[in-house]
Amino acid sequence: xxxxxxxxxxxxxxxxxxxxxxxxxxxxxxxxxxxxxxxxxxxxxxxxxxxxxxxxxxxxxxxxxxxxxxxxxxxxxxxxxxxxxxxxxxxxxxxxxxxxxxxxxxxxxxx
Numbered sequence: 177x178x179x180x181x182x183x184x185x186x187x188x189x190x191x192x193x194x195x196x197x198x199x200x201x202x203x204x205x206x207x208x209x210x211x212x213x214x215x216x217x218x219x220x221x222x223x224x225x226x227x228x229x230x231x232x233x234x235x236x237x238x239x240x241x242x243x244x245x246x247x248x249x250x251x252x253x254x255x256x257x258x259x260x261x262x263x264x265x266x267x268x269x270x271x272x273x274x275x276x277x278x279x280x281x282x283x284x285x286x287x
Contacts, residue, residue, distance in 0.1 A: 187217025228287040239276040245269040
């Protein structure tokens with residue numbers, strides 16, 4: 177249950193960030209990537225509510241998305257040297273990666 181909530185919250189934050197990126201900078205890429213990543217994470221959150229096998233796969237998938245976003249925002253932060261939004265999203269994505277890795281390991285070992 178906790179993993180469903182964490183993945184869903186992270187997905188909503190990513191989607192909202194994409195919408196904010198579009199409204200502030202008129203960046204269609206931010207909108208598409210933010211909404212795409214957010215929907216993918218919400219799908220993973222939904223998949224954690226089904227069978228234990230799906231839960232392990234959903235946590236693995238959410239972890240892959242979080243890793244990709246951490247890398248992207250880390251490079252963006254390094255390039256722009258601006259904490260907002262790249263630094264904040266980089267730190268959030270690293271925290272999500274750690275949390276989803278712990279969830280994946282504990283869930284996989286219990287099933």
